[in-house]
Amino acid sequence: TAQTAAAMHINNNNISSSNKTSHSRNHSEEQESTPHRRYRRSGIAGNELSRMERIHIRHHRRTRQTLYEKIEKYLDKLEIPHSHHCILRALCETGQKSNERAPGTFVGELMRAVFTIPEALDEDIMENRIHYRDKRYDAANAFQGSCAEEYALCRQSLWKSQFVQ
Secondary structure, three states: OHHHHHHHHHHHHHHHHHHHHHHHHHHHHHHHHOOOOOEEOOEEOHHHOOHHHHHHHHHHHHHHHHHHHHHHHHHHHOOOOOHHHHHHHHHHHHHHHOOOOOOOOHHHHHHHHHOOOOOOOHHHHHOOOOOHHHHHHHHHHHOOOOHHHHOOOOOOOHHHOOOOO
């Protein structure tokens, strides 16, 4: 009957709302008991990463290496000398821009996305599983000095190119 159906609906709503309350209470208790995760330049640090997150970071780093090699070949075709140093300089300058909060131009934000590389996993560093080019990319991205002086063979910053500004 209609009254029985209405009673069942009200009863289900009451059970559902009590489950939601209990779920949110459990969730907030879980958050309080979970230690705060540390963040590094590129995301969550070390041991707290799941297997999928580690796979994702390794894939991201491999695809970035491939992308940087393609950009380097493109710069070579444009007859830009020392294109590898220009990639390293772009990584260096992007690493130093990582704390900037104000958005740049659209192309500038694309540059920031392309030249931001996730940090190597601690286990990969310990087991020496990092390609030599990745080590150079990491060093450039973490460099804190003058990028123009460190990568002086690159005459002009990719960040100062006409199409970025």
